[in-house]
Amino acid sequence: MIRIGLVGLGKIARDQHLPAIAQSPDFTLAATASRNAQAPGIAAYPDLATMLVEEPGIEAVALCQPPQVRHAAARAAIAAGKHVFLEKPPGATLSEVEDLAQASEQVGVTLFASWHSRFAAGVEPARAWLAGKAIADIAIEWKEDVRQWHPGQEWIWTPGSLGVFDPGINALSILTRLLDAPVRLDDAQLEFPVNREAPIAATLAMRTADGAPVSAVFDWRQTGRQSWNIEVKTDAGVLLLAEGGNSLFIDGVLQPLPDEAEYPALYTRFAALIRERRSDVDISPLRLVADAFLTGHRSSTAAFCD
Numbered sequence: 001m002i003r004i005g006l007v008g009l010g011k012i013a014r015d016q017h018l019p020a021i022a023q024s025p026d027f028t029l030a031a032t033a034s035r036n037a038q039a040p041g042i043a044a045y046p047d048l049a050t051m052l053v054e055e056p057g058i059e060a061v062a063l064c065q066p067p068q069v070r071h072a073a074a075r076a077a078i079a080a081g082k083h084v085f086l087e088k089p090p091g092a093t094l095s096e097v098e099d100l101a102q103a104s105e106q107v108g109v110t111l112f113a114s115w116h117s118r119f120a121a122g123v124e125p126a127r128a129w130l131a132g133k134a135i136a137d138i139a140i141e142w143k144e145d146v147r148q149w150h151p152g153q154e155w156i157w158t159p160g161s162l163g164v165f166d167p168g169i170n171a172l173s174i175l176t177r178l179l180d181a182p183v184r185l186d187d188a189q190l191e192f193p194v195n196r197e198a199p200i201a202a203t204l205a206m207r208t209a210d211g212a213p214v215s216a217v218f219d220w221r222q223t224g225r226q227s228w229n230i231e232v233k234t235d236a237g238v239l240l241l242a243e244g245g246n247s248l249f250i251d252g253v254l255q256p257l258p259d260e261a262e263y264p265a266l267y268t269r270f271a272a273l274i275r276e277r278r279s280d281v282d283i284s285p286l287r288l289v290a291d292a293f294l295t296g297h298r299s300s301t302a303a304f305c306d
Helices: 012-022 048-054 067-079 094-108 123-130 165-178 261-276 286-297
Strands: 002-007 028-032 043-045 060-063 085-087 111-113 135-143 184-191 201-207 213-219 228-233 237-242 248-251 297-301
Touching: 002 012, 002 048, 012 028, 012 261, 028 048, 028 261, 043 048, 043 123, 048 060, 048 067, 060 067, 067 085, 067 094, 085 094, 085 261, 094 111, 094 286, 111 261, 123 165, 123 237, 123 248, 135 165, 135 201, 165 213, 165 228, 165 286
Parallel strands: 002 028, 002 060, 028 043, 060 085, 085 111, 135 213, 184 297
Antiparallel strands: 135 228, 184 201, 201 213, 228 237, 237 248
16 A cells, blocks of 8 residues: 555545545555645644655655645655655646656656546547547537636636636546647637636637647536536547546447546556556646647636635
8 A cells, every 4th residue: 555645635635535545445545734624534734844754654645735836845745755646737837847747757756647537437438439530520618617616716716727727628638638649729719807817718729630620618607507528520420528528429329438436547547657667747738728828819807706
C-alpha cells in the first residue's frame, strides 16, 4: 500500500478523492493538509509543509487546492521526494506544468497530471470505435450551473482559475483523447461578467488535423438539466458521448460500458505509474484553453452574484 497525503479538502476532495482512496487497493490515506477541514480519523495538518515534516513516511501526495497555488505545493512535494497527483487543471499556466514535469524527472518521482473525464466509462470505447473512421464534424455542448458545482467559491472567478473552462477543459480532455492528432483553435468568443475576472461562457471553433470542424459551447448559466455532450459525425455513423462521457450512443443506440468510476480509475492509473517509475503529463487540453485566452474575442455580460 502506498501511503498518500491529501492536500486541500474542498468539494472535489470530499466528493471524489476521499471515497476513491478509501476503496483503493493501492493507497492508504495517511494524512490531510487543510486550513479549514479534516477527515475523520486521519492525521490532519494546517498545510503541506507541516505534513511533509511530521509525516516523513508519506510516499505520495494528491493536490486538490485551486490551481493558482498548486505549483508551489507540487514543487515542495517533488523536492521532498514524493510522487504527485495533480487535480485538473494541472496548473494555472503551461510553463508551471512544464516546470513540474522537468523537476519530477530530475528527482525521479512520478508526476500525474490527471484528467478525470478521460476516465469516464465511454471514452475508451468511443476512441476504439472512432479508430480508422473519417470524421466529418464534432460538436461539444458543455453547460452547467456554476451555483451547483462551485457554490460560494470566489477563487473560481480569479485569474488562473479558468472560469467556465474549469468544466470546459473536461470536454477538451476527452476531445484530445479521442483523436490521435492535435486539434487547432481557429476562433474563440469569451463572455466575462462585468464584476468577474474569468469567463462565464465561451464558444470555440476548432479543427482536427484533417480539417474537420470542431465546435464547442461552454456555459455556466445552465439551470435544470445539465448538458455534457460530445457528438461526432463520421463516415460510418454518429457517435454521442453523453453525461460527461459516461453514456455512449452509436447511431442512437445505447452501448454497454464498464462500470468503473472515474476517480477510482485515476488512482489505479497513478499507482501503475508509480510502480513503472513513469510520469503522465499531457498539457494538450490546457494548451487549447491558453490559446482561447490568447486569441479569443472578449465581451462583457451581466454581473454574476452567487
